[in-house]
Amino acid sequence: MxxxxxxxxxxxxxxxxxxxxxxxxxxxxxEDFPNPERGFYRPTNVFASHYEALSEDVLKSYRAPSKTPKMAYSVVSTLVYRDFVLDSFRDQPLNADFLHRVSADFNTARQAGVKLIPRFTYTLDTKKGSCPDGAICPPYGDASKTIVLAHIAQLKPVLQEHADVIAFVQMGFIGIWGENYYTDHFGDASNNNPQKKLTDANWADRIDVLKALLDALPPDIMVQVRTPQTKQRFIYGIHAPVTAAPLTYDEAFTQTDKARIGFHNDCFLASADDYGTYDDYGNSSTPHHSENTTLRKYFADDSRHVVVGGETCDDTFSPQNDCGPAGHAEQEMSAMHYTYLNMAYNNDVNNDWVSGGCMERIKKNLGYRxxxxxxxxxxxxxxxxxxxxxxxxxxxxxxxxxxxxxxxxxxxxxxxxxxxxxxxxxxxxxxxxxxxxxxxxxxxxxxxxxxxxxxxxxxxxxxxxxxxxxxxxxxxxxxxxxxxxxxxxxxxxxxxx
Incomplete structure (x- = not known):
């Protein structure tokens, strides 16, 4: 007791x-408020041939709600997409003046309190003609692999110095718009090429460019590729099947190449396969064909652990790209783990999210909340x-x-x-x-x-x-x-x- x-x-x-x-x-x-590294981005293009620097005051203004005349909605932004168009350097090294101007833009972004999503391209122009694709005909105007690799080497010190204000990097460099499709030097998988596929040599060249870009950046920065198969072929080899394994929980955020490669879908819900985003582009021994179901599953699983962004591009895939119940825009963003989208293109699609009643949710839920x-x-x-x-x-x-x-x-x-x-x-x-x-x-x-x-x-x-x-x-x-x-x-x- x-x-x-x-x-x-x-x-x-x-x-x-x-x-x-x-x-x-x-x-x-x-409330919809600005948060770093997520949301609707502001797009900017700058041409090396007539460089127009970023404005600190303009960048600062993006944190307040604003819109363009074509927008039925306003956004707050902390991300700025910066497309550096290397139009005057397609066959020669970058010069010191251009590299200085790129560095100055990063400094301006830092002063303004935003981060950049850089992409380096060589042309935004399309040429009409009698080719099978009609509206887009070769020659396309991008640069050779030798030039591309040399430019990445020149850009490396700038990218390393300003890594703090780089949110993510889009692969770019190859093809019109840097979308790795209509290209003179890396394999043309469009209707303009009778084979309509990529060869083993094409894949090897693309892999070399992606590897160079990953190595040019600090290991904590992700690089986004245009199609999920690009990542599969980079990680597992040019004969990798579309059933190749996605990133796992234990592999995520480990600074390996596999953990650093994300996706930018520049035709979000534009068609049943997002304009070929989920295609198997073949190799020397296999044909180009659709793998929509399998690669969508891979994208959804892999994207849980990497950055995903992009833009809408075509409103004809309606009502599928609308708000529910007729459409599934929000479900797609959630399933594919979207962190950001373009606020300026294509507003034929984006404005439908306003009239459909889901835009306010999308604005707040892109990325993390x-x-x-x-x-x-x-x-x-x-x-x-x-x-x-x-x-x-x-x-x-x-x-x-x-x-x-x-x-x-x-x-x-x-x-x-x-x-x-x-x-x-x-x-x-x-x-x-x-x-x-x-x-x-x-x-x-x-x-x-x-x-x-x-x-x-x-x-x-x-x-x-x-x-x-x-x-x-x-x-x-x-x-x-x-x-x-x-x-x-x-x-x-x-x-x-």
């Missing part, structure tokens, strides 16, 4: 000394103890954040406003659509006694941008975002003693 009473007394004392857990329930916000649900943390903790904190969130967007960034708990002193940063041991790139639990135990030994506000920070991973609020992730909640600091206020306090 004495032993029972003794242990009961110990339990009672422990309960009285244990800090009280506080639970905060957060309200979701319906992180909603804080509850927070559980102590009201007080001993300097010699550890603090347990549990946050529950939900990603209601179509994709996870695809670029690495720290997840930090900020303790801000209520009196002198000094801050202390504690880092969660978590990879937010695996915060896929759905429920998320963020739980950690933090030692308090380095935290001085005092009362502290609790905040969550998701800053950019690059040192030059980590203190910039424009590059921090904002949670989709009411009364949590601090615009001046880039912190998400958890609306709770802890006293350290």
């Amino acid at each position: 004495t032993r029972v009473l003794f242990f009961a007394l110990l339990t009672l004392v422990a309960c009285r000394q244990a800090p009280h857990a506080v639970t905060v329930v957060y309200a979701e916000s319906a 992180l909603v804080l649900k509850t927070g559980v943390f102590p009201s007080e903790v001993s300097h010699t103890d550890s603090m347990h904190i549990t946050l529950t969130l939900e990603n209601v967007g179509y994709a996870s954040p695809v670029n690495a960034r720290p997840v930090e708990l900020i303790l801000r002193n209520t009196e002198d406003k000094t801050t202390h940063t504690l880092r969660f041991d978590v990879d937010l790139r695996k915060w896929y659509s759905g429920k998320i639990t963020l739980a950690e135990k933090f030692a308090m030994s380095a935290i001085p006694a005092g009362a502290y506000e609790l905040l969550l920070s998701l800053p950019d991973s690059h040192r030059a941008l980590s203190g910039r609020p424009e590059y921090s992730i904002r949670l989709a909640n009411q009364n949590t975002w601090e615009e001046k600091t880039g912190f998400n206020n958890l609306n709770g306090q802890v006293t350290v003693h």
Whole structure:
């Protein structure tokens, strides 16, 4: 009896000394607001032959809602697509002046608080004629493999220097618009070529270009290719079947080439196969044919772990490319994990999402949208103890954040406003659509006694941008975002003693 009473007394004392857990329930916000590396992008083209630099003021204005005359909707943007058209360098090296201008554009983007999606191309022009495709006839006007590889080598120092403001890179370089299709030098799989397919040599040349571009970039930057088969043939070889395995959870975000290759679909829901996006383009021993079902499955599975973006291009595939119930635009974006789309093309398609009633959801759900649900943390903790904190969130967007960034708990002193940063041991790139639990135990030994506000920070991973609020992730909640600091206020306090 004495032993029972003794242990009961110990339990009672422990309960009285244990800090009280506080639970905060957060309200979701319906607001559409800018967040880094996601959403509708602003397209810009610049020609080497008559270079027009980016404007810092214009880039800054993109964070506020705006639209073009052809748009029935407005958007906020943190992404700028930059198509560098190398029209005056198709047969010669890039010069120092051009490289300086490219570097200046990256500096302007940094000052403005946006990130770029670069693509390098040689021509945007099409020529009509008597060829089978009629509206697009050879010669197409792109550059040879030798020139392309030399240009990538010249661009490498610039891309490395400005990696902090590069969100993702589109492969480009090959063919009209850099879409790797109508090309003079890398195999023409269009109707203009009697064989209508790519040979083993064509695939080998394309693989060399993609490899060079991957090697020119830091290993944390993804490169997007135009078709899923391009990735399959790069990873598994030029005879790889369309049944080649997609990226797995364990392989994701490991900085391998397989983990770094995403997709840009420049004809989203334009036809049953998105204008050949899901074709098998053959090789020297196999023909070009449709593999729509198999490659769509591969795309959906692989894209869970890599960046996907692009644009609409043709409204004739209606009502399939409309809002539900007649169309399945939202379902397609979710299944294929879209992070971004072009806000300017094709608005014959995009405007239908306004009249159909799904545009506001699309604007908010492209990429990630992180909603804080509850927070559980102590009201007080001993300097010699550890603090347990549990946050529950939900990603209601179509994709996870695809670029690495720290997840930090900020303790801000209520009196002198000094801050202390504690880092969660978590990879937010695996915060896929759905429920998320963020739980950690933090030692308090380095935290001085005092009362502290609790905040969550998701800053950019690059040192030059980590203190910039424009590059921090904002949670989709009411009364949590601090615009001046880039912190998400958890609306709770802890006293350290």
